[in-house]
Amino acid sequence: MTTELRHAPMREDFIRGSDMVSLMQGKWEELWKIKMGLLGRKDLRHEFNVRLGSFTETFNLLWLQEYYEYDFVPQSTHTKMYGSIKLQGTLDGEDRDKYIGVECKHTHSRNDMDYMLDYYMPQMQFYMYISGLPQMVFSVIFGNKHECVVVSENKQYQSEMLYKIKSFWEYVTHNKQPQDYVSEIKQSIKDNIPINGKVKRDASSSNSFSIAVDQYLKSEGAAKVFEQAKKDIKAEMKDNEAEIYNEFVSVKKDKRGSIRITKKG
Numbered sequence: 358m359t360t361e362l363r364h365a366p367m368r369e370d371f372i373r374g375s376d377m378v379s380l381m382q383g384k385w386e387e388l389w390k391i392k393m394g395l396l397g398r399k400d401l402r403h404e405f406n407v408r409l410g411s412f413t414e415t416f417n418l419l420w421l422q423e424y425y426e427y428d429f430v431p432q433s434t435h436t437k438m439y440g441s442i443k444l445q446g447t448l449d450g451e452d453r454d455k456y457i458g459v460e461c462k463h464t465h466s467r468n469d470m471d472y473m474l475d476y477y478m479p480q481m482q483f484y485m486y487i488s489g490l491p492q493m494v495f496s497v498i499f500g501n502k503h504e505c506v507v508v509s510e511n512k513q514y515q516s517e518m519l520y521k522i523k524s525f526w527e528y529v530t531h532n533k534q535p536q537d538y539v540s541e542i543k544q545s546i547k548d549n550i551p552i553n554g555k556v557k558r559d560a561s562s563s564n565s566f567s568i569a570v571d572q573y574l575k576s577e578g579a580a581k582v583f584e585q586a587k588k589d590i591k592a593e594m595k596d597n598e599a600e601i602y603n604e605f606v607s608v609k610k611d612k613r614g615s616i617r618i619t620k621k622g
Contacts, residue, residue, distance in 0.1 A: 368394030374446030377479035383540030410463040417461040427452045437487040458493040466500025485510040509551035591616045
C-alpha cells in the first residue's frame with residue numbers, strides 16, 4: 358500500500374489559486390483542515406507528471422513567445438483583499454504590455470480542451486480577479502501536441518466564486534468543520550464566459566433551431582445513402598470511358614478526371 362506523502366501541517370490565513378478547484382467543487386472538508394493547520398498539503402514532488410509539468414512550463418512559455426508573440430514575465434504574484442479575506446495567487450506568467458496572463462498545463466493526449474477549461478476555470482477566474490487582468494491565455498500541452506485559447510473574465514462567475522469563498526471562510530473564522538457537498542456553477546453562467554471572444558448558447562428554446570435539428574437528424578440517414586449511391590455510380594466508370602448513362606442519368610468525366618452526374622429530363 359502506497360503511503361500518501363504530505364508536507365508538515367501549517368495554518369494558512371489566505372485563499373490561494375490552487376485552492377479554487379476544490380473550493381468550487383464543494384470539497385471543503387480537507388481544504389478546511391489544511392487552512393486550520395490540521396493537515397499538510399499533499400507533497401507532489403515525487404509525482405512524475407508533476408515534475409514533468411514543472412519542466413514543460415518553461416517550454417510552454419517560450420513557445421507562446423515565439424509563435425504567438427507574447428512576452429510573459431514568469432511567476433507573477435498578486436494579492437487582493439476581499440473584505441477581511443486575503444486572496445493570493447501566482448500566475449504562470451503575465452504580459453504587461455498586452456495586459457494578459459497565462460496558465461500553463463501539461464496533460465495526457467486523450468484529454469481535451471473542453472474538459473480542461475471546465476476543470477481549471479475556477480483557478481483562472483480567481484487569477485483574473487486578484488490581478489485585475491481581463492484575459493488569460495490557457496496554454497495546454499496534450500501529450501506532444503499544443504493548443505491554447507484566450508479566456509476572458511466573467512463577472513457573474515466571479516460573483517459566484519466570491520460568495521463561495523466567503524461562505525467557506527466563515528468555517529475557518531469560527532473554527533467549525535464543514536462537510537463536503539456537490540457544487541456546480543450554472544451552465545448558463547459557464548456558457549457566457551468568452552473563449553477566444555466567443556460564447557456558447559443553449560438554443561433549446563428556439564423553435565426554428567429545433568425544427569432545423571429535427572430535419573437534420575431525420576435526413577441524416579438518407580443523406581448517407583445518397584452519398585454512397587454517388588460513389589457507387591462513379592465507381593461504375595472505367596478508365597477508358599468518358600461517359601456512362603441510362604434513361605435516368607448521364608455520368609461524364611471531364612479532362613481533369615472529375616466525374617459529374619446529371620439527371621435527365
